[in-house]
Amino acid sequence: MKKIAVLTSGGDSPGMNAAIRAVVRKAIYHDIEVYGVYQGYMGLINDNIKKLELGSVGDIIQRGGTFLYSARCPEFKEKEVREKAIENLEKRGIEGLVVIGGDGSYRGAQRLSEEAKNLKTIGVPGTIDNDINGTDFTIGFDTALNTILDAVDKIRDTASSHERTFIIEVMGRDAGDLALWSGLAAGAETILVPEGTSDIKEIAEKIQQGMDRGKKHSIIVCAEGVMTGHQCGEELKKYINIDTRVSCLGHIQRGGTPTGMDRVLASRLGGYAVELLMQNESAKAVGIKQNQLTCTPFDDIFSAKHNFDFKMYELANQLSI
Template identity: 55%
Template sequence: MIKKIAILTSGGDAPGMNAAIRAVVRMAVYNGLEVMGVRRGFAGLINGELFRMDRHSVSDIIQRGGTMLRTARCEEFKNEEVRQKAANILQAYGIDALVVIGGDGSFTGAKLLSKLGVAAVGIPGTIDNDLSYTDYTIGFDTALNTVHDAINKLRDTSTSHERVSVIEVMGRRCGDIALYAGLAGGAEGIIVPEKNFDKEELIRTILDGKNTGKMHNIIVLAEGVGGANELASFIENISGLETRATILGHIQRGGSPTVNDIVLASRLGAKAVEVLMKGETARVVGIRDNQIIDEDIDEALAKKRNFDDNLYEIAKILSL
C-alpha cells in the first residue's frame, strides 16, 4: 500500500514540468497520499534535499516554464553505492515510491532504483521528443513554437538582405525539433541526424531558388549533425550568397508551456499516481494515439526510435 511518494525532475528542464509536478501532487493529495519534493534531481536526493508538499505548494506554477524543483545532472548516480544511499534516504523518510520527470538518463536512474526496492514511475519530460515509446514528450510542443517564432523573425531580416539563414536547433540524436519546426517554418532545407545530406545538393537547391526569384533561404540544422557556423561558411564560399548562422541554444528550453504541453503534463502526472496506487513499479507513462499509456521501463528504453520519413519527404516537396 502506497502512502507516501516523492517527486523529482532530472536532466534538462522542459516547459510543462511544473504542470506535471502540480498534477502529481494534487492527484496524490486527492487520494490521501503524502508527498515530498526533491530539489535538484538525483543529486539533491543523495544530499537529502527533501521537503513536504501539499496542494498549496504547487499553486500558480502551471503556466511557468522550467521546474520549481530545480534540476541537475548527477554522474555519481551511476555508482551502485550512491544509488543505495538514495534508496536509504527514501526509506528514512518513509517514502514508498518515487516519480521521476525527465528523459532516458533519468529513466535509467529510476529503473536502477526500482531494483533496490523503490517503486518508481517515469514521466517523459524533454524538449527533444527522443523517447521511442511515447508519441510526444513534455516540452516538445513549446520548444517547437519557440523555434517557429525565431524562424519567422529570421525570415524577415533574411528577406530584407537577400541572405541565406542557417538556424541551429537542439537535437543531438533526434531531429524532431528541426523536422517539425522546419516544416512549419517553410524551410528550404532540413538537416537531421537520421538522414544523410548532400552539401552539393543543398547548394543546388539554394541556387535554383535564387534563379526562380527566391529572396531568402532558411536552413534548419539539428545540432547533432554539425555546427551552423561551419555550414554557413561553406554555403557562402561555394554559392557566393551572404549567409548567416543563428544558434538558438537554451532559449528553446524556456518560456511558458503551450496548452498542449500543459494538458499532456497534467494527464501524465495523474496517470503516474494511478500506476503507483495500483502497486506497480518500474513503469513509464506516455501518450500513444492520443491515449495515455503506461509501459515497463525496460521495454520502453529498449524500443528503437522510428523517424517520420513520410513527414520528412513532405517537408522536402513543400520546400520547392
C-alpha cells in the first residue's frame, strides 16, 4: 500500500487531531503517502483532498476539534454520490482510507469498501458519547467527561449556597455513558439515562427524603435523550415544591484540550488503523478492550449497541441515598 487518506466525519470530539497525527506520522514512517480529506465525506465528493506531510500535523496533538474539519453529508447515502467520491480517490491512486467518527461515519466507510474495487477502509471511533460497539472507550469521551465534571463541581457551589436543586443536561441522545460517569464522579443525587427508568415521582420522593433529613441542595444529571432539563424541572414540580435551576452544557462538552487519556487513546488507535491497512484489512473498526487494541468488522459493530454498564448505574443509585 503506497497511498492512504484520512478524514473526520460527524460530530467533532477532542482527540481527533491526535488520531489524525498518528495516522499521518505512522504512515510516513512506513513510506506511505498520506492525503487529508477536508470537510469529511463532503470533501470526498468535492475533491477537497490535499497531501499531508510531517509538518502538516505538527503542534496539533493538544488541540481540540479537527483541523481537517467535519461536515454532515446525508447525500452520501446515494450511490451516484459515492461514485464521485470513489473517482476522486482513485485518480490519486489512494488505496486505503481511515475514517474517524461514529456510527454514521462507519456506514459510509463500509459502503466505500464494498463499492470501490481497490479501496480498503478502517474506522476509528471518535465521538464523545462513547456509544460505539466494539470498543470500551471512544476518542473524546474522557475529555467530555472531565468538562462536565468541572462544570458540575462549580454548579454545586451555587446549589449549596442557594439551597436549590440543579438539573444538569448533558449530551447523550441514545447513550447514557456521559451522564452516568459524570453523575457518579460528581456525586449527583439522581442520574437520568436513556437505558434506565425515569420515574419522576420516585425522584421527587427521593429529593424530599433528603430534604426531610436536612439536605439543602441536590444535583440531577440528565442525558438529553431522556428529556430536556427544563422538562425535568417541570415534571418534578408536579410532585414536590422545590426551586430548580437548569444548566444545559451543550456544545461546550465537545470542545477543549483533550486529556492525556484521549491523546494516548487516539494515538494508539490511529497508528493501529494504519497497521491494519498495511495488512490489507478492510471494513473493520479499531477499538480498545481491557486496554488491548482490537478490530471488529463493521457488520458486527452495527449488529449490537455499545454495552451500558448497568452495575455502575446501580452503584450510582446506591451511593446517592
